[in-house]
Amino acid sequence: MNKLHVDVAVIGTGTAGMSAYRAAHAQGARTVVIESGHYGTTCARVGCMPSKLLIAAADAAHMLDLAPGFGVHPGEKRIDGRAVMERVRRERDRFVGFVLESVESFPESDRIRGHARFTSPHTLQIDEHTEIEAARIVIATGSSPVILPQLKEVGPGIVTSDDVFYWDDLPASVAVIGSGVIGLELGQALSRLGVKVSIFARGGSVAQLSDPEVLHAATRTLSAELDLRFQTEVVRAVQQGEQGVLLTTRDALGKETSEQFQYVLLATGRTPNVHGLGLEETGLTLMPNGVPEFDSRTMQCGTSHIFIAGDANNELPLLAEAADHGKIAGENAGRYPDVRPGLRRAMLGIAFTEPNIATLGKSYRTLCEGGRPKFAIGQVSFENQGRSRVMLQNKGMLRVYAEYGSCRFLGAEMIGPRGEHIAHLLAWAVQAHMTVPQMLDMPFYHPVIEEGVRTALRDLAANLAKATNHTDAADSEPGT
Ligand SMILES: Cc1cc2nc3c(=O)[nH]c(=O)nc-3n(C[C@H](O)[C@H](O)[C@H](O)COP(=O)(O)OP(=O)(O)OC[C@H]3O[C@@H](n4cnc5c(N)ncnc54)[C@H](O)[C@@H]3O)c2cc1C
Numbered sequence: 001m002n003k004l005h006v007d008v009a010v011i012g013t014g015t016a017g018m019s020a021y022r023a024a025h026a027q028g029a030r031t032v033v034i035e036s037g038h039y040g041t042t043c044a045r046v047g048c049m050p051s052k053l054l055i056a057a058a059d060a061a062h063m064l065d066l067a068p069g070f071g072v073h074p075g076e077k078r079i080d081g082r083a084v085m086e087r088v089r090r091e092r093d094r095f096v097g098f099v100l101e102s103v104e105s106f107p108e109s110d111r112i113r114g115h116a117r118f119t120s121p122h123t124l125q126i127d128e129h130t131e132i133e134a135a136r137i138v139i140a141t142g143s144s145p146v147i148l149p150q151l152k153e154v155g156p157g158i159v160t161s162d163d164v165f166y167w168d169d170l171p172a173s174v175a176v177i178g179s180g181v182i183g184l185e186l187g188q189a190l191s192r193l194g195v196k197v198s199i200f201a202r203g204g205s206v207a208q209l210s211d212p213e214v215l216h217a218a219t220r221t222l223s224a225e226l227d228l229r230f231q232t233e234v235v236r237a238v239q240q241g242e243q244g245v246l247l248t249t250r251d252a253l254g255k256e257t258s259e260q261f262q263y264v265l266l267a268t269g270r271t272p273n274v275h276g277l278g279l280e281e282t283g284l285t286l287m288p289n290g291v292p293e294f295d296s297r298t299m300q301c302g303t304s305h306i307f308i309a310g311d312a313n314n315e316l317p318l319l320a321e322a323a324d325h326g327k328i329a330g331e332n333a334g335r336y337p338d339v340r341p342g343l344r345r346a347m348l349g350i351a352f353t354e355p356n357i358a359t360l361g362k363s364y365r366t367l368c369e370g371g372r373p374k375f376a377i378g379q380v381s382f383e384n385q386g387r388s389r390v391m392l393q394n395k396g397m398l399r400v401y402a403e404y405g406s407c408r409f410l411g412a413e414m415i416g417p418r419g420e421h422i423a424h425l426l427a428w429a430v431q432a433h434m435t436v437p438q439m440l441d442m443p444f445y446h447p448v449i450e451e452g453v454r455t456a457l458r459d460l461a462a463n464l465a466k467a468t469n470h471t472d473a474a475d476s477e478p479g480t
C-alpha cells in the first residue's frame, strides 16, 4: 500500500476539481487530485458541449423548415444521422482533448487514479493501492443521472444523457422521460433532426421555470412543436430485443398506454455523487440528500477542514458554478484555517431550447417564499415584438421583477428569442444592483429584441409607480 501525506487532496478531476487543484496549488499547498473515471469532465464529454453540438445540428435543420415562411424554398431536406453524430463526437473529442491537455499539465505525481473514500476525517483510501493523509480535502465528485427504479435492468434500450453522445446514428424514435432542462434540450434537438420524440412529464413543469405566466407561455410554445405529455407517469418498460422498448405510461385520467420506442431516454434529474464516499467516517452533519452541510460563500463543510464544490454540493449544478465553487474551495483549502467568502455571482440559468428558456437573479418562486409576495412585475409578450416578428421568432414571454420602494431590479424569467443574450444583460443588471429607472436610462438600439426588454421594464416601472403613488408597498399584489 502506497502512503502519501499532502496538504490538500481534491476528490474528482472535473471542472470543480481542476479549478480547486489550481487554486490550492496557487496558495503553495502540496495538492493532489484523485480521479476514478475518465479525465475530460462531464461538461466536455457528455454534458454542455456535446448537447450544444447536437442542438446546433438541429438548429440548421429547423432553419430549413422556417425558410418557406420567408418565401425561400430550399428543396428536399435530408438528414444524414451518421454524419450528424460523427460531427457531434468529433467536435466533442476535440473539446475533451483540450481538457486532457490541461489535466496532463498537472505533474504526474499530483494525479492519483482510483476511487476515493474516507476512512477517517483526514484519511482517504484509493482503491486498494494508496492511502492519503490530507490536512484538508475538497470533495468535487460531480453528479450522476437518476435512474427510475421501474426502469432499472430493463435492457440496453434504457439510456441517459451519458449514452446519447456515443450513438453512431440517430435513432428512429425516443421516449424522453422528464421535461427538465436535459429532457427538453435533447428532446427538441432530436425531434428537429427527424427522430420521432415523445416527452413524458409526470407534472406540469418546464425546465427551471417557476413563474406561472411564463410557464404557461412555455408550455404553449413548446407543445406546438413537440409531443409533450404532461401529468403522465411511467408505469413500466419491457425490452423487446432489437425492436426497442415497450413503454407503458399512465395519464392524468388513469388511462394506460403502451408504445414502442427505439430508446427511452431518462432525463429525470441528477443526484450528487456523495454516496459510497464514506462520509459517515468524517463526522460531518449530512443533509437528507446525503450532502454535508456547507457554507455556500466558502464551500466549507461546518467548521471542518473539508470543502465541497460543483455538482457534488447540489446547490446549482451548472458549469460556471462548478468552476467558481472549485476556485473558492481550493483557495480556502489552500490557506486553511484562514477561510474567506469567495465571489458568488447573480444566478443565471439558460436552457438551450428554441426559444431559449432563461431565469436569472431571484426566481418568481424564491420571491414568493415566506408568504405574500411583495414585488412588482412587468412583462412583455414576444408575439408582437417588432424584430422578433421580422425574424419569424415571435414566440414567448419575459417577466421582470423589482422591489417596491427602492425600485431595485431583482430578477426575471423568460422563454423567448435570443434568451441567452437577454438573460446575460439582465443578470449583469442584477449583480450591479441597478434600479429599473437606471436600466431604462441605458441605450436601446432599433430594431432589436432588447426593445422588448425595454417594454417589460417600462411596464415594471409603471407598476412600481402605481404602488408608490397609491398604496403601501406591503398592500400590493405582484403586478399591480
Ligand atoms: C447533458 C448535460 C448538459 C449540460 N449542459 C450544461 C450547459 O449547457 N451549461 C451548464 O452550465 N451546465 C450544463 N450541464 C451541467 C454541467 O455539465 C455540470 O454542472 C458540470 O459539468 C459539473 O462539474 P463537476 O466538476 O461538479 O463534476 P464532473 O465534471 O462530473 O467531475 C466529477 C469527477 O469526479 C469523479 N469522481 C466521482 N466520485 C469519485 C471518487 N469517489 N473518487 C475519485 N473520483 C471521483 C468523476 O469520475 C468525475 O470525473 C450539463 C450537464 C449534462 C449532463
Ligand SMILES: NC(=O)c1ccc[n+]([C@@H]2O[C@H](COP(=O)([O-])OP(=O)(O)OC[C@H]3O[C@@H](n4cnc5c(N)ncnc54)[C@H](O)[C@@H]3O)[C@@H](O)[C@H]2O)c1
Binding pocket: 148, 177, 178, 179, 180, 181, 182, 183, 185, 201, 202, 203, 205, 207, 208, 234, 267, 268, 269, 270, 316, 317, 318, 349, 350, 351, 352
Ligand atoms: N443548459 C444548461 O444549463 C443545462 C443543460 C442540461 C443540464 N443542465 C444541468 O443538469 C441538471 C440535470 O438536468 P435534468 O434535466 O436531468 O434535471 P431537471 O431537474 O432539470 O429535470 C428533471 C425532470 O425530471 C422529472 N422527474 C423527476 N423525477 C421523475 C419521476 N420519478 N418520474 C418522471 N419524471 C420525473 C422532473 O419533473 C423534471 O421535469 C439540471 O438541473 C441542470 O443544472 C444544465
